[in-house]
Amino acid sequence: MNASIVHPREVYKEAFRRSAASIICLHNHPSGDPEPSREDIDVTKRLAECGKIIGIEILDHIIIGEKKFVSLKEKGYL
Incomplete structure (x- = not known):
């Protein structure tokens, strides 16, 4: 599998149910x-x-690779 369809409805469903702020x-990649793709x-x-x-604010989006990770917030995408 080299792609995944992400829908906000699914991402936020549990956070919304729990009244998360x-x-x-x-x-993972x-x-x-862990470098972020355009997608x-x-x-x-x-x-x-x-x-x-x-x-419901996104504090960060982290991509995990082999023994390292990338924060999209640190990269300036959030």
Whole structure:
């Protein structure tokens, strides 16, 4: 599997149910390279926009690779 469809409805479902004020998203890259893809960046921006609408902030989106990780917040995408 080299792609995944992410829908904000699924990401925020549990956070909304629990009345969360914020979330941290994370996922892994099986390739071991945690550098964000264009799709990762686009999904992060879409999730952040949706979060603003419903009042649940994304604190960070972390991508895990082999023995390292990347924070999209540190990279300036959030």
